[in-house]
Amino acid sequence: MWFSRKGRLLLISLLSVVFLVDFYFHLWPVLMRRIGRDCGCSESREETSKLQQLFSHPLYLPQDPLTPALQHRLLDIHETNEKYMKRVAHLHRKEEIQKHNAAWNSSTHVTETTFNLSIPWLQFHLEISQDALYPRSSKTVQKLIDWMGNMTIIKADLTQDAKKLKGECDCEKIVKPSGTHLKLVLQFQDLGKAMFKPMRQRREEETPEDFFYFVDVQRHNAEIAAFHLDRILDFRRVPPVAGRLVNVTSEILKVTPNEDLKDVFFVSPAKNVCFFARCPYSCKTEYAVCGNPHLLEGSLSAYLPSHFDAFRISVQNPWKRAYTFTGKEEWEVNPSYCDQVKQTEPYTNMKRLLNMMDLAIFDFLTGNMDRHHYELFTKFEDDGFLLHMDNARGFGRHSYDEITILAPVYQCCLVKEDTWLRLRLLSTPEYRLSDVMRESLSQDRLQNILTEPHLLALDRRLQTVLRVVEACVQKYGNGSVIIKEKRKRTVPTHGQQRTV
Numbered sequence: 161m162w163f164s165r166k167g168r169l170l171l172i173s174l175l176s177v178v179f180l181v182d183f184y185f186h187l188w189p190v191l192m193r194r195i196g197r198d199c200g201c202s203e204s205r206e207e208t209s210k211l212q213q214l215f216s217h218p219l220y221l222p223q224d225p226l227t228p229a230l231q232h233r234l235l236d237i238h239e240t241n242e243k244y245m246k247r248v249a250h251l252h253r254k255e256e257i258q259k260h261n262a263a264w265n266s267s268t269h270v271t272e273t274t275f276n277l278s279i280p281w282l283q284f285h286l287e288i289s290q291d292a293l294y295p296r297s298s299k300t301v302q303k304l305i306d307w308m309g310n311m312t313i314i315k316a317d318l319t320q321d322a323k324k325l326k327g328e329c330d331c332e333k334i335v336k337p338s339g340t341h342l343k344l345v346l347q348f349q350d351l352g353k354a355m356f357k358p359m360r361q362r363r364e365e366e367t368p369e370d371f372f373y374f375v376d377v378q379r380h381n382a383e384i385a386a387f388h389l390d391r392i393l394d395f396r397r398v399p400p401v402a403g404r405l406v407n408v409t410s411e412i413l414k415v416t417p418n419e420d421l422k423d424v425f426f427v428s429p430a431k432n433v434c435f436f437a438r439c440p441y442s443c444k445t446e447y448a449v450c451g452n453p454h455l456l457e458g459s460l461s462a463y464l465p466s467h468f469d470a471f472r473i474s475v476q477n478p479w480k481r482a483y484t485f486t487g488k489e490e491w492e493v494n495p496s497y498c499d500q501v502k503q504t505e506p507y508t509n510m511k512r513l514l515n516m517m518d519l520a521i522f523d524f525l526t527g528n529m530d531r532h533h534y535e536l537f538t539k540f541e542d543d544g545f546l547l548h549m550d551n552a553r554g555f556g557r558h559s560y561d562e563i564t565i566l567a568p569v570y571q572c573c574l575v576k577e578d579t580w581l582r583l584r585l586l587s588t589p590e591y592r593l594s595d596v597m598r599e600s601l602s603q604d605r606l607q608n609i610l611t612e613p614h615l616l617a618l619d620r621r622l623q624t625v626l627r628v629v630e631a632c633v634q635k636y637g638n639g640s641v642i643i644k645e646k647r648k649r650t651v652p653t654h655g656q657q658r659t660v
């Protein structure tokens with residue numbers, strides 16, 4: 161029947177329909193995108209990339225290289241490069257010995273490492289300044305993200321705080337004891353490191369409303385999303401974070417020298433390779449994370465320079481929550497709490513206080529209630545920026561906004577002018593926060609970092625921030641609330657014109 165004329169006609173029509181559908185839905189859009197890219201027509205670029213448009217906006221223009229902020233680097237270039245070369249030389253000597261031994265024992269695996277001074281993690285460290293973790297125009301950030309996604313992992317270990325719990329390292333003042341969460345340090349072939357947090361929760365799961373923030377799990381996608389949000393807000397205070405599928409067997413179990421870490425691995429009844437954290441509570445096997453059977457999603461946060469090279473202090477957040485079921489902190493019961501904070505060091509420095517407002521806005525947008533501490537580099541003293549690290553408890557609930565995270569803002573009625581202008585920009589349709597976030601997140605190797613409801617919640621929360629600030633302006637006037645950053649540093653009372 162197929163060879164009859166009618167049959168042939170039917171087949172040809174069917175193939176034509178398939179081709180037309182494929183052409184319309186696949187080839188045509190690809191062709192259009194390519195034409196748009198090659199012709200350099202600004203309209204088509206603008207149409208396709210709101211993010212590019214945002215980063216080309218005058219509020220995001222690259223800094224003048226002569227601005228003092230860029231000159232105030234965290235690390236000395238020559239010293240850092242020299243230190244790195246010494247470590248490389250040491251590693252090469254070790255590799256030589258390994259090779260020599262391998263000649264006797266053919267089963268020994270020798271890793272051959274190549275190094276140069278342009279490696280992304282070293283460049284990232286060298287770009288850290290008093291202004292931010294990376295310059296706006298940094299080419300290093302994307303390289304660093306690609307690097308974390310691709311580089312061979314040569315070692316996995318518990319983090320220092322997990323070791324401290326077991327009394328294994330003298331990490332006093334460096335990290336507080338916690339280790340209640342599954343997180344590991346991964347070391348790459350070129351001596352770079354990243355903090356790994358594995359996937360604990362599926363994207364579409366919402367934190368149950370009866371959960372306290374301090375028992376909520378840590379979300380790897382929240383770490384990734386927080387980095388993108390922080391960059392979009394132009395804070396640049398979150399170390400770059402990349403998503404990656406990690407093979408828990410070959411990239412963790414097989415490369416860890418740590419017996420304790422090896423001990424927490426097991427094969428589940430479903431034949432998946434799993435591991436759990438060893439810690440005082442919440443660490444039973446039912447809280448383990450599992451590969452499928454080996455691959456597991458996680459977030460990799462680029463390591464900051466070590467405490468030996470750039471010391472950081474951890475400071476208690478004046479608006480921290482009570483980590484108990486019933487307790488209340490003073491800020492929760494005293495509406496004029498901010499007046500007290502303003503008179504307390506280091507918040508007598510307006511710059512520091514304004515940085516706290518940025519942090520509160522950032523946390524409100526992500527829904528992170530777990531900001532008990534923040535860190536900063538001691539080198540920059542009070543003029544430094546606050547690091548926005550540990551964002552894994554954000555993006556737990558999209559259907560609820562925790563207004564008290566904004567308490568610093570509505571109690572102090574302050575915001576940096578730059579932050580204010582950017583927030584307003586991100587609330588306009590051309591630069592809509594959810595759109596630029598969606599686009600930015602699509603650059604990660606993992607897909608659908610945030611679900612649509614979480615993206616839309618960002619727009620809703622942004623409106624709330626704007627409303628809170630506007631109410632302050634109504635009460636105290638523009639000049640008292642929206643503060644231009646300048647050199648002078650005093651905290652005036654309401655009513656006076658404030659500058660920093």
Ligand SMILES: Nc1ncnc2c1ncn2[C@@H]1O[C@H](COP(=O)(O)OP(=O)(O)OP(=O)(O)O)[C@@H](O)[C@H]1O
Nearest residue numbers: 335338339341343355399461462463464549550551
């Ligand atoms: N990218 C990084 N580079 C260097 N150190 C880091 C990095 N990320 C985290 N750390 C260090 O590890 C500590 C613990 O990390 P993090 O706070 O993200 O994990 P956590 O499990 O939530 O810990 P905690 O329970 O203390 O909040 C941080 O306080 C910080 O000092």
Ligand SMILES: [Mn+2]
Nearest residue numbers: 530550552553
């Ligand atoms: Mn934490």
